[in-house]
Amino acid sequence: MAIISRKGSQLVRKHREQKERKKAQHKHWELAGTKLGDIMGIKQTEEKDNNVGEDGKVDYRVDQKFADHMKDKNQASSEFAKKKSILQQRQYLPIFAVREQLLNIIRDNNVVVVVGETGSGKTTQLTQYLSEDGYSNYGMIGCTQPRRVAAMSVAKRVSEEMNVNLGEEVGYAIRFEDCTSEQTVIKYMTDGILLRESLREADLDHYSAVIMDEAHERSLNTDVLFGLLREVGVYTTPTEDYVEGAVKQALQIHLSTIPGDMLIFMPGQEDIEVSCDQIVERLEELENAPQLAVLPIYSQLPSDLQAKIFQKAPDGVRKCIVATNIAETSLTVDGIMFVVDAGYCKLKVFNPRMGMDALQIYPISQANANQRAGRAGRTGPGQCFRLYTQSAYKNEMLTTTVPEIQRTNLANVVLLLKSLGVQDLLQFHFMDPPPEDNMLNSMYQLWILGALDNTGSLTPTGRMMVEFPLDPALSKMLIVSCDMSCSSDVLIIVSMLSVPAIFYRPKGREEESDQMREKFSVPESDHLTYLNVYLQWKNNNYSTIWCNEHFIHAKAMRKVREVRSQLKDIMVQQRMNIVSCGTDWDVIRKCICAAYFHQAAKLKGIGEYVNVRTGMPCHLHPTSSLFGMGYTPDYIVYHELVMTSKEYMQCVTAVDGEWLAELGPMFYSVKQAGKTRQENRRRAKEELSAMEEEMALAQEQLLARKEEQ
Ligand code: CDP
Ligand code: MG
Numbered sequence: 001m002a003i004i005s006r007k008g009s010q011l012v013r014k015h016r017e018q019k020e021r022k023k024a025q026h027k028h029w030e031l032a033g034t035k036l037g038d039i040m041g042i043k044q045t046e047e048k049d050n051n052v053g054e055d056g057k058v059d060y061r062v063d064q065k066f067a068d069h070m071k072d073k074n075q076a077s078s079e080f081a082k083k084k085s086i087l088q089q090r091q092y093l094p095i096f097a098v099r100e101q102l103l104n105i106i107r108d109n110n111v112v113v114v115v116g117e118t119g120s121g122k123t124t125q126l127t128q129y130l131s132e133d134g135y136s137n138y139g140m141i142g143c144t145q146p147r148r149v150a151a152m153s154v155a156k157r158v159s160e161e162m163n164v165n166l167g168e169e170v171g172y173a174i175r176f177e178d179c180t181s182e183q184t185v186i187k188y189m190t191d192g193i194l195l196r197e198s199l200r201e202a203d204l205d206h207y208s209a210v211i212m213d214e215a216h217e218r219s220l221n222t223d224v225l226f227g228l229l230r231e232v233g234v235y236t237t238p239t240e241d242y243v244e245g246a247v248k249q250a251l252q253i254h255l256s257t258i259p260g261d262m263l264i265f266m267p268g269q270e271d272i273e274v275s276c277d278q279i280v281e282r283l284e285e286l287e288n289a290p291q292l293a294v295l296p297i298y299s300q301l302p303s304d305l306q307a308k309i310f311q312k313a314p315d316g317v318r319k320c321i322v323a324t325n326i327a328e329t330s331l332t333v334d335g336i337m338f339v340v341d342a343g344y345c346k347l348k349v350f351n352p353r354m355g356m357d358a359l360q361i362y363p364i365s366q367a368n369a370n371q372r373a374g375r376a377g378r379t380g381p382g383q384c385f386r387l388y389t390q391s392a393y394k395n396e397m398l399t400t401t402v403p404e405i406q407r408t409n410l411a412n413v414v415l416l417l418k419s420l421g422v423q424d425l426l427q428f429h430f431m432d433p434p435p436e437d438n439m440l441n442s443m444y445q446l447w448i449l450g451a452l453d454n455t456g457s458l459t460p461t462g463r464m465m466v467e468f469p470l471d472p473a474l475s476k477m478l479i480v481s482c483d484m485s486c487s488s489d490v491l492i493i494v495s496m497l498s499v500p501a502i503f504y505r506p507k508g509r510e511e512e513s514d515q516m517r518e519k520f521s522v523p524e525s526d527h528l529t530y531l532n533v534y535l536q537w538k539n540n541n542y543s544t545i546w547c548n549e550h551f552i553h554a555k556a557m558r559k560v561r562e563v564r565s566q567l568k569d570i571m572v573q574q575r576m577n578i579v580s581c582g583t584d585w586d587v588i589r590k591c592i593c594a595a596y597f598h599q600a601a602k603l604k605g606i607g608e609y610v611n612v613r614t615g616m617p618c619h620l621h622p623t624s625s626l627f628g629m630g631y632t633p634d635y636i637v638y639h640e641l642v643m644t645s646k647e648y649m650q651c652v653t654a655v656d657g658e659w660l661a662e663l664g665p666m667f668y669s670v671k672q673a674g675k676t677r678q679e680n681r682r683r684a685k686e687e688l689s690a691m692e693e694e695m696a697l698a699q700e701q702l703l704a705r706k707e708e709q
Pocket of ligand 1: 093116117118119120121122123124125153154157
């Protein structure tokens with residue numbers, strides 16, 4: 001038995017590879033979730049002809065000659081080998097008869113279990129089939145063996161079949177012996193080797209497919225690998241290639257003769273771009289295909305391009321709009337006859353493990369699905385093509401989307417309710433009460449930021465934070481900046497963080513825009529890079545032309561300016577001092593640290609960080625100023641974590657380790673030589689009793705107030 005695990009959406013991956021930036025020699029694959037897919041039986045019988053069963057299952061009937069050959073393998077194989085060329089031998093193997101079906105099944109499933117008799121060709125052929133089918137373009141094809149001898153001998157055999165030198169295109173690795181090279185595309189190895197590789201690189205980015213051979217033996221290492229390979233795709237829920245599905249469906253609709261425009265729902269911008277490219281590309285390959293106007297729409301698309309979806313296409317040209325759920329309710333396009341629904345959307349969801357919100361792809365709810373279907377044929381009969389099964393709709397989709405209050409960070413809600421005098425938030429009558437964990441976590445976050453005291457009451461800082469329509473940490477940054485005399489600079493940074501995207505990276509001009517962006521880079525901080533952009537824009541009289549020349553969203557910058565002015569008004573009202581620190585930007589980094597110390601990461605390897613509190617690995621985003629600059633500070637704080645194929649930190653700033661200890665004493669301390677454990681324990685005890693005293697005092701005050709009433 002061999003288990004093939006193929007990773008991710010081929011299309012998205014291909015697309016990304018094309019777009020791969022020179023600077024970021026970094027693969028960011030969106031990994032699809034794995035599932036145990038179709039079980040494929042290759043059965044050996046005594047009958048003569050090769051066949052595929054009518055029920056669609058593969059029924060392999062092996063030739064008598066082959067069965068004889070199996071009886072006395074050694075003798076037969078040498079004779080056999082004499083008679084047949086190596087290519088003929090390959091084609092004579094039972095597995096060859098099902099090559100195409102196998103490849104199709106592997107294309108459609110992330111995990112495939114292949115079962116077949118010994119000698120049918122699983123070990124030697126599967127790797128080659130995958131390589132021939134183009135998988136080696138996206139990484140190596142790995143094949144694990146429980147035994148070292150097998151890894152070596154099979155690699156040798158396959159190198160002969162492919163007529164290459166062992167260790168070049170085909171190689172093997174066993175403990176203490178690595179017979180592979182830069183050219184290696186097929187790698188046989190012991191399962192122990194792959195396991196160790198996965199410790200170094202958890203998502204096995206180097207591989208496009210992994211075959212776990214002899215999986216039925218359930219060796220300890222193989223079993224652990226099973227678990228790990230499942231994890232590889234844990235963060236996205238799609239099990240099939242929904243982009244591929246949607247593209248095919250769109251072409252089918254278009255090539256049918258029925259007129260009418262089409263609307264395709266995709267979760268996000270990248271999926272939309274890939275879908276549009278693919279539809280256009282595949283249509284170009286067809287002869288005499290009718291014209292199709294392919295139009296993307298998502299919120300970050302410049303508004304002149306957004307407007308195109310409403311314009312009438314020339315006579316006889318069908319429109320194909322590819323949209324996020326922005327087109328579910330917010331936008332209505334008339335004349336849509338067909339809807340293609342991939343079944344996914346992006347949602348901001350609070351992740352208690354990380355203590356923060358993350359944007360992730362989730363299956364839509366039944367309500368979304370119905371809403372999407374309703375977009376077809378609003379003014380006449382229409383059709384909706386759902387790329388998921390009825391059973392998935394009935395059994396796996398929630399009736400409605402989980403309300404935001406139950407899935408996002410509640411810090412702001414807590415702050416608001418506290419300021420309204422609600423004491424016990426856990427007893428508060430929410431229409432849909434959020435999970436208690438989320439609530440407690442948000443209160444904890446506010447306590448960390450100094451907005452709540454040990455008794456859970458609002459502090460003066462907390463009271464001030466309520467005034468700002470910002471995330472608590474951003475408000476905190478503004479408040480701290482006044483004491484640190486850099487409030488005018490931090491005000492700009494906070495305003496820049498309040499808009500979704502500053503930099504524009506148009507298709508076909510990626511390199512040019514990246515170069516422009518680098519000009520603004522402040523190597524130790526993305527926050528300071530933002531400040532730099534704003535100050536330069538200001539020096540250029542807030543010019544739109546300047547923005548366009550520098551690949552900066554002019555609309556976003558105007559919004560930043562507006563936000564800045566509103567926040568400034570609040571600061572003035574609150575009698576907060578607005579001063580600039582001039583050119584000494586270190587104090588700004590310290591101020592950022594004061595508000596984000598709870599989101600700190602520590603350097604672990606080159607470009608690799610781990611969260612200081614949780615130890616969870618997190619990565620610099622390729623768009624960060626710190627990425628690939630050869631400058632990797634020991635400690636950084638980050639603005640937010642975004643999960644796509646990996647956990648990426650977005651907007652980071654280098655900080656001193658000592659600042660973390662000074663500003664976030666509840667988490668960090670500097671290891672001090674000479675301090676005994678007893679001393680530490682004594683200090684912890686003192687802190688605890690101080691907290692208890694504070695709580696007792698608050699209780700007394702509360703009682704006194706009640707008596708007064
Ligand atoms: O993995 P499975 O048992 O299905 O078959 P395989 O190992 O791929 O063997 C397919 C054919 O390759 C058999 O006819 C073997 O005799 C031959 N083979 C070989 O000549 N030398 C090897 N080291 C391995 C397989
Ligand atoms: Mg085998």
